[in-house]
Amino acid sequence: MSYADLRELRSALTTASDIAFSLDAAPSEPETELLTDALRRALAAAGSLTAERGATGCPEHPRGAVDPLYGDPEDPLPPGYGRCLLCNDRRRRASAQRRGWR
Known part of the structure; x- marks a missing residue:
């Protein structure tokens, strides 16, 4: 795990959190797409933390x-x-x- 990987995870989670807390009861399609993209980015960053052994x-x-x-x-x-x-x-x-x- 590198510091860059951890920073990417924190950034993606912060972005997802900001989007989630700004949503209304019925979010629009662009808002849900933004949230989904941020969560996918966070999941990919979290996966890179566990893939430390590499090839x-x-x-x-x-x-x-x-x-x-x-x-x-x-x-x-x-x-x-x-x-x-x-x-x-x-x-x-x-x-x-x-x-x-x-």
Whole structure:
């Protein structure tokens, strides 16, 4: 979650609240469309807060690159490796150093 995501959520909720409190008993179609748009924007912003793991599924690099070898049946990743290219690269380097390669 970034500050920009949180700011977008707050802005959308404030807009929706302002529209909702200014409605009459029988709101017009443009008013309901404005409210619906503001609520959709708020829902999308709230969804971005929970989608922190991103495509990698990695808490450390949520917006990192996905390892191109992930899911490759011809060249599978070793057990314990995930989708995160950065974490997998770190594991590969550590494994190579343990074997004495540089």
